[in-house]
Amino acid sequence: MSAVLTVADLAAKARTASRRLALLSRADKDAALLAIADALDAASADVVAANAQDIERGRASGMVEGLVDRLTLTPERVAAVADAVRDIAALPDPVGEVVRGSTLANGLQIRQVRVPMGVVGMIYEARPNVTVDAAALGLKSGNAVILRGGSAAESTNRTLVTVMRDALTAQGLPADAIGLLDGGRDAVRALLTARGQVDLIIPRGGAGLIQTVVTESTVPVIETGVGNCHVYVDAAADLDKALAITLNAKTHRPSVCNAAESLLVHASLTQEFLPKVLAELSGAGVVLHTDPAAGSAAEAAGIPHVPATDEDWDTEYLALEIAVAVVPDLDGALDHIRAHSSGHTEAIVTEDRAAARRFTTEIDAAAVMVNASTRFTDGGEFGFGAEIGISTQKLHARGPMALPELTTTKWIVEGDGQIR
Amino acid sequence: MSAVLTVADLAAKARTASRRLALLSRADKDAALLAIADALDAASADVVAANAQDIERGRASGMVEGLVDRLTLTPERVAAVADAVRDIAALPDPVGEVVRGSTLANGLQIRQVRVPMGVVGMIYEARPNVTVDAAALGLKSGNAVILRGGSAAESTNRTLVTVMRDALTAQGLPADAIGLLDGGRDAVRALLTARGQVDLIIPRGGAGLIQTVVTESTVPVIETGVGNCHVYVDAAADLDKALAITLNAKTHRPSVCNAAESLLVHASLTQEFLPKVLAELSGAGVVLHTDPAAGSAAEAAGIPHVPATDEDWDTEYLALEIAVAVVPDLDGALDHIRAHSSGHTEAIVTEDRAAARRFTTEIDAAAVMVNASTRFTDGGEFGFGAEIGISTQKLHARGPMALPELTTTKWIVEGDGQIR
Structure with a gap:
């Protein structure tokens, strides 16, 4: 019950933040992204220290070295994560793009315009760089994100999110644009069923995670990543x-x-x-x-x-x-x-x-x-400049997903009194 | 259990048919649509007779006149339904459209091409014209459809589907491109959970129907039509x-x-x-x-x-x-x-x-x-020439949906030995 309340609260705050984000200019969003990158660089030692706790906990519970390596953030890796945020700032803003449009016979001017999804939930496993990537891609595309990382990276993720939220606050932007979901499986289940409060959920991880999300979610899902x-x-x-x-x-x-x-x-x-x-x-x-x-x-x-x-x-x-x-x-x-x-x-x-x-x-x-x-088959190789995952479903996005795939569209119809 | 088997069987046949449909030229699809339109005209008396049974059953069970009117097919309305199929034949084929593409620095030529979804399930209420519209839009976009109409129109829908399937057979095309789902709620539930066998489900009807489909489906859904x-x-x-x-x-x-x-x-x-x-x-x-x-x-x-x-x-x-x-x-x-x-x-x-x-x-x-x-807000008014529904969700399609919204895309990557 408390987890449900937490998620509803988190989602409501994210929704409020998303309304601000949807109205930001590209310049404002890019400035915020650069501030986040600088803040990550400045907090590098804190991030590495938090990460050391996760690694210690992982090793103590017998984590295999391959996973330990994926989990590990060194000062160099933190710098690379910050640079990836700067790369995202340099990408074009998908929001506002006119996808198609025409003037109808009756004089109505219609155009289909790219707009943010709203609130996007990300559920993923080990790598803590996904925490920053997802937040940055969300921000650039005007979406608030609710992040649910793997428990193995809990301390690292908490520190990364705190650093990013503080950077947003310093920029006069709502910290709730980046939310971190705590709690156990109940919290995840509440996120998956927050239809209407959360607009999209993207799971990234193994087949088991994907299957759970697809089966339990009433929120629209983009299935990613299983590749045979x-x-x-x-x-x-x-x-x-x-x-x-x-x-x-x-x-x-x-x-x-x-x-x-x-x-x-x-x-x-x-x-x-x-x-x-x-x-x-x-x-x-x-x-x-x-x-x-x-x-x-x-x-x-x-x-x-x-x-x-x-x-x-x-x-x-x-x-x-x-x-x-x-x-x-x-x-x-x-x-x-x-x-x-x-x-x-x-x-x-x-x-x-x-x-x-x-x-x-x-x-x-x-x-x-x-x-x-x-x-x-990779967003970077295809020239997208970023990748939030690779969709293996047919609805909405198929293949590498980047910024446009984090948006939806809206029809804007302008007339001077037309009726049917 | 038998309903589950029926749906699995129906879906497997639809999948096989969809592979043929995906390879058809526009000319072949248009010829089939015109043949279906002619067959509907030729079978007008049979359709009206079947419809009379539904109306009789409806009236006997106290159906209100507004619904009776929506259910009724006169010879004129059958002719209009057939003409709508001819209109769909005249629309451009969405399949094969190159959405975007480029040549990468390494010489790889990539292009994103529109392809059919595969198997599309439609769940809808009274109006029997939706049976023909959905089948025709499905065929034009290279998809096999599984139709689930309202029980009030059962005889009408069965006759319409038989006429259309026979027309496909006469054209040398697989009749299973158009399937009709019989059976009770179990059959619908089996359709909603036929993930992997069915690619997309589009519910059309009142808020109750939409809510049921959205909640129970593990197949991706496009929510339509509730408009406050x-x-x-x-x-x-x-x-x-x-x-x-x-x-x-x-x-x-x-x-x-x-x-x-x-x-x-x-x-x-x-x-x-x-x-x-x-x-x-x-x-x-x-x-x-x-x-x-x-x-x-x-x-x-x-x-x-x-x-x-x-x-x-x-x-x-x-x-x-x-x-x-x-x-x-x-x-x-x-x-x-x-x-x-x-x-x-x-x-x-x-x-x-x-x-x-x-x-x-x-x-x-x-x-x-x-x-x-x-x-x-209407596919016809927006100049799409057809409409399969109006999406009120953000994923994949938003607003009036026509032929392109019944497709997905595929990346085709052509090289001469490129490796990473």
């Missing part, structure tokens, strides 16, 4: 490109959602290309989960491998592991991907125009790549 | 325009969502304008629910009125009734609207640029009108 990405090497592939793309997609940064999790190889390539790519993957430390045909090729070449289970085709390893299958033809690849795609990013390597055209047309995913690594 | 629209007559209004707009907004078609439900009048207008507008409204048969100040004005002029209750300010009458309040100033109007708006359409009547600018900027609604009737 495939690379399909077609019969007509340039095999050098295929090798480079497969290795890059799998090994460049295995822990992220746009890394490849499955490799599909055309049956005509089992003799030469398949052993070669399996050897290179294995040499890079990648565990190979093979179907019978790929297993035979690995076996013949003396490459370590394990038989793929049914689950492997649907697994987002986020690690140096890959599922490998041989497919009879392009249709086999399309069928396999349709059955197992998470709708994030799917890639084909081919020099055959017809195959590329069918693949890009028939595959239903946020991004479809021809002769490029799956790793390019 | 306000007309605010400012101190600087042209009073002739104000009178015409108020009367039009309230009385032109009171049963629809863009009709006005509340009138707010600036305190400076209580002497002359207020009695005049109240008299005209009352003369047009409108019941006046007045706040104390408006009540005094009505009383003094001998105009019938009833005191407004707290509920009146939030009531969508959809009838010849209106709530009337006197506000001290523009801020009072903004506060009142913020407290009671359903986010559909809000209008100001004023010749004051500053007041108009504040109103259009500060009011958070799908459409904000200056010196125009609220009745203009």
